[in-house]
Amino acid sequence: MTSPTDLRVAVIGAGPAGIYASDLLAKQGVNIDLFEQMPAPFGLIRYGVAPDHPRIKGIIASLHRVLDTPTIRLLGNIHIGEDITIAQLHEYYDAVLLATGAVADRDLDIPGENLNGSYGAADFVGFYDGNPRFHRTWNLTATHVAIIGVGNVALDISRILAKTANELHTTEIPDNVYQTLKTNQATHIHIFGRRGPAQAKFTPLELKELDHSPSINVVVDPEDIDYDEASIAARHASKSQDLVCQTLEQYAMREPKDAPHTLHIHLFENPVEILGEDGNVVGLRTERMELDGTGHVQGTGKFTEWPVQAVYRAVGYRSEAITAVPFDHGTAVIPNDGGHVVDPAGEIVPGVYVTGWIKRGPVGLIGNTKSDAKETTDMLIADALAGRLTPRTATGDITEYLEAQGIPYTTWDGWHKLDAHERSLGSAEGRERKKVVEWDEMVAHSRS
Template sequence: MSALRIAIVGAGPAGFYVAEHLLKQDAHAVEVDLLDRLPTPYGLVRAGVAPDHPKIKAVIRLYEKTAALPGFRFFGGVEVGRDVTVADLSEHYHAVVCAYGAAIDRRLGIPGEQLPGSHTASEFVGWYNAHPDFSEREFELPRRVVVVGNGNVAADMTRVLGLSREELEVTDVADHAIDALADSAVEEIVVVGRRGPAQAAFTNPEVRELGELADCDVVVDPAEVTLDDVSRAFVESDDCTPTSRRNVEIFAGFASRAPAGKRRRIVLRFLGSPVEIKGSGRVESIVVGRNRLVRSDDGRLRAIDTGEREEIECGLVLRSIGYKGMALAGLPFDPDRGTIPNDHGRVIDPGSGEQIPGRYVVGWIKRGPGGVIGTNRKDAQDTVDALLEDVTAGRVPEPSGDASAEAVEALLTERAPGHVTFSGWQAIDRAEVARGEPHGRPRVKFSDVDAMLDVARGQTTAG
């Protein structure tokens, strides 16, 4: 076999870690092409990480080192399923690794969910992060906002809503969002979680940061963080992580803190599930059902509805209850889990249980949404180990067509003539950084694809 040619669909952390592991191993000569539907790489590190978290984005430097390795190419602005199919890729590559994440927000499934003023996390996060899919959205930011969810994305949205102009203007938040956020009418952000404080999915730093905003108090009713018998037993058990125990302590600290009279306030609420969003033409309130925790027969803690109801007036609801992956033509899909069926990254035919040769998955589309950025590194190693084991065992098929790098370039030039190589992305990157320098900001992002392409076209198409 000549050089092993691998296509990776999705240029987020999972895709870059697969590329890194493949290109740094010594057992086989490998060439990797990383494809993404956007002209920009790095996935949620660029478009999902909160703009006031620049240290998390520093991981991009590692991905830049991967991109500099011999055998690496990036093709941005290429959508698999639209410009090329999985079958097309199989003609030119020994294996296709899907790393395209989980882009669909889970639904609450309650009346009023689709009212104007009720938005998904993807919409709002994409809007303030200059994601091209969402930059044209408009958000009415009223006096009270309700955020549904107790994970880090919910915490990020809450914190961004509470940032002062001074805090916003030193970040790479989208230009169009700075004035809207800084000058908004928002006075109160109510965060509603389905389970108790001991089960909240926030990481400790995300919780602490809520209490460190310059112009935003955190308010917690002591009753909200008083543990019931079930939660107390959970906290004392081996099932409770140190992170969860520390969260409980931080919440209790918030509850004992007197508000400082800042411009805005964050109110943390637990054991509440939305049952209806109400309004005449747009969101006017949300009805929340009170829950209690019970331990089911399998030992898991479940939140069950007590029948008690509370209506909270609000003009905006942001829903952050998790994500699901989406199907890609030519591959099996589990609609319940929102993942591609697999065994350690090997794609499996759910009917026969047999491996589909030359098809692999990594990241959220492999295991479901969860973990932090670094979780993808070990996950990628798991998939790469399986792929290389299959190569050694002769289970990876030869491409059915021309497997040369030139053939792929010709195909993509025909199907996606505006595609962006890594050198094109570097031109976009330099331009964004230059736009930010006069304002003391790390960058001012382009949110329009055509503008990005105009910058990228000034560079060589090789790369």
């Protein structure tokens, strides 16, 4: 039997999933090194939430408190599988917990997906959130834009495209993002969903906040407000879903407001092809759907072509494989039994655990992430108490290896330095923060 206080655990990924798991382990007395590929922590909270949502980014305050825990050490700017392998980590740690999330785009699998002007949502989010791994500029010459998907990422993208650059300049966006957004020519943004209001995955507040901007006129066709018996039951079973339906109904009934950008929400329209000409997007073809009585939809055979010059595919994120770790490429998750990583034969991989989106797929909110982390960490602690973990063998500290290899890792103290620098950049312009975009610059400020 190994006491939790004798354990050293490597948690891979300093987003919410990894931080919540670290918090639960630390409360049991476990010592944790929290590894992060980026020079800065917080994952999708820093690089996946639209910059005009400071309320949601307030989650960072609670994550800060966790990372202030003395038994949690942040080690950033380290690529697991390249800078150090999972096998090498096992020399320094009794267990490895993977929480690397999902940052790539899922495929839509329709003709025309690879045309110029067809974009994955993750790429655009990475651009406007100043993620150093993504583009520094973006083509915003399209006047009519289609966004495929009825979740919050689709709302974020539509809002960024429908607001003016000056509205967004008060946020933490970097200079390159602000200058690019000033060139935005979009006047009509179309969101497409294949099912009805009772199945839309928006959260009520996000949907309602679309209308708060004086630049945005939200339009819903009254014919898209439709329910069958199963849809009514789904609406009544969830207060959140009922609020989404109410808001969509209000948009459908009201008079249009005078605004420079119109945001059309289309329901019961299934995208079947992105249309191209000379390799560029020139339209989107959809099939009209109808409810079948069970809350699902079926095609009507009626097709519409929408003249758009850009298409954003917001149909979900996709996790990426980690070197030497089992991975299901079909579902894009690490195979697991609820916490343990399992191999292709279904056998538990000793000492390796998984939590968050790379465990269950990119679904659920913060509450799901917390309960998910508890399920996994309970398994890890139970294995330790039952003597099922192989003790670490290395006598030195992992930082000795990193320094010997010349890996310029960053730390929690380094994040405070970068944080102070970004805040000083923002303060000079009357803003709370302005993000540093360049990777090497982030590392330099963190290690100054």
